[in-house]
Amino acid sequence: MLNKNAAAFAVAAALGLPCHAGAQTQEELRDLREQVKQLDKRVTDAEQAAIQASNRPAGENALNPAVSLILNGIYGNLSQDPANFKINGFVPTGGEVAPPDRGLSLGESELAIAANIDHYFRGTGIFSISSEDTISVEEAYIQTLALSHGFTIKAGRFFSAVGYQNPIHAHAWDFTDAPLANKVFLGNQLSDDGIQLKWVAPTILYFDVGVEVGRGRNFPAGPAGGRDKNGFGSGNFFTHVGGDFGTGTAWQLGAAYLTTSPQDRAYDDVDSTGTPVTNSFTGTSKLWALDGILKWAPNFNPTETSFKLQGEYFHRKENGDLTFDTAGAVGTRPGGYGSAQSGWYLQGVYQFVPLWRVGYRYDRLNAGTTNIALVDSGALPAADFPILAKYNPTRNTVMVDWSPSEFSRVRLQYAQDKSRSDATDNQVFLQYIVSLGAHGAHKF
């Protein structure tokens, strides 16, 4: 107010109003007061107008949702043909697990649209357009805003909260491709149609628990697209705990338990004579996932340097029946099946100067035990199930990337991939990933 009055006097003076000399009678003084009052009001009004004007312009368009488009392209140089990619020792998932093509290719373009629907819900749709011109719904979900006490409900199609990396979009990954464990246990990246309920505890130490029920439209559930039945095809329980160490290190530990009952979950293989066969599994599949993440930056300020350590461990148990050659090419044979397998990876990414990062990742899968009754009883030779023959795949990956802004990244990656039991694949990828439009916010 002091300022405003001072300004009003200044304006009055500038306008040549009789401020002191002539103001002798009461009437003149009253007039003067009135003038000052009016000027004061005008200054206040002008200030308000300036605030209004400086806020965002309104308009029909202003309510458009946040739209962003992710573009990425890749050059691949691989010593093995990606079309023949397989991970020996493990049941094929039917997911997009193969490495990128040889030569130049367009990666998946991703269109994301998100906005608050009203004061109760937020909606997000993320659509992926593959280089083969097919469009798929990656995620399409609504999420509650108005539940209190730490509860959030999410419904629709979304990436399941199994492990650390699964819910994160591929463009935000630190390496070009998914860890081998994510490829064999989650079909690269597991999304399902379902409902998620999550609760965040009212504690200083971060703690959440959640449950997801879903259709079971993808591996490890089956058949692809989900079973024809009422109720649920998959269930997932998860929890996270996290916090800070000191003034620069943030950490989070997570655990998840995914349970499904696949029915006629099919995969392709060749029998001992080289004839293509389709086998199918019916039973139960239980997956445990443990994950840990540690992020360090001096004073939590990652602009100059930062370090990120990330690891996940998966363990899966499957029990049920494995039917050999469902199509009857060489003779359909049913039999029991049981397996206990695991896998893990550990990766570190270090930003050594602004914009530049280097990273290393080690992948390891343990084929564990697989019991096929048809083989154990001697009905069929083990060579009839070549993909399930015991083998422990490993992979070493290094990468360097450069992010000239928050919206673009260029990455060079080399991997020595021993997913196949019979050959080592040396892979080099040069990749760009850019984001157009709305400023995205990335999960921790």
Added chain:
Amino acid sequence: MKSILKFAAASSLALVALPAAAALNVFTCEPEWAALAQEIGGDKVAVYSATTAPQDPHRIEARPSLIARIRSADLLICSGSELEIGWIPLLLTQSGNDKIQLGSPGNFEASQYVAKLEIPKVIDRALGDIHPGGNPHVHTDPRNIAKIAAALEDRLVQLDPGNADTYRSRGKSFLDRWQSALARWEKEAAPLKGVSIVVYHMDFSYFINWSGMREVGSLEPKPGIPPTPTHLAELVDQMKRAPAKVIVYSPYNSPQAAEFLSSRTGIPAVMMPFTVGGTDKAKDLFGLFDDTIQRLLGVLK
């Protein structure tokens, strides 16, 4: 499901609970708003600042400890104008807290209460990481602090009418002290008028506007883009032709670029406190402006 929730509820009791003594849990995006909330709220508020002075408020990770804090907040105070767009939206959706969502009384955006500067005429990412709503670093103009304090006082009264008297009297006391400090700062900062300044980022625009200084360049080639050798070389040339009086940077900026330019041109480089806690003397909002002005006057001597 039920048993999991029961387990969760039971185990959460074993963990450290949030302070419940204060009437309002306040979560602020930046330390200056934490200081302001503390001035007005006194012991009726428990204030937590998501960031400290050495952190760049543009680039914060939505880490678990922040989700845990925002989950129990009754009031969220941020600069707004898209300063926190890279992390606050994520915290909001993860919080499961309806009180602080956009449009709720518990969501307070400081920059809405002042006239914003540098509203871009052209909005394009080729211009750097620009803020379509205008420059969000509104707290560097002391007059803005007064306006925001008045608005925050009203908001605290609205959220916690039971303690209205406290907020009103503390608010009045703060504004009285602030107005007299402002009058003093206006006198002290008078020599800064017309003084040319090179900034690191456009985060001192409001201070420059208030003090009448003249910004002649920035170490960032474009907002949000770290200094490049080419751009620094251009700045060295520019400073040789028309030297500025001072180069400033914030505690969250690396001093290297400012020191490089300083060593090549002889123009002093000074770290500004930028926010509360940025320097030893910037213990509160008063100290912030005292120290900012003194540091600038120091190089003019």
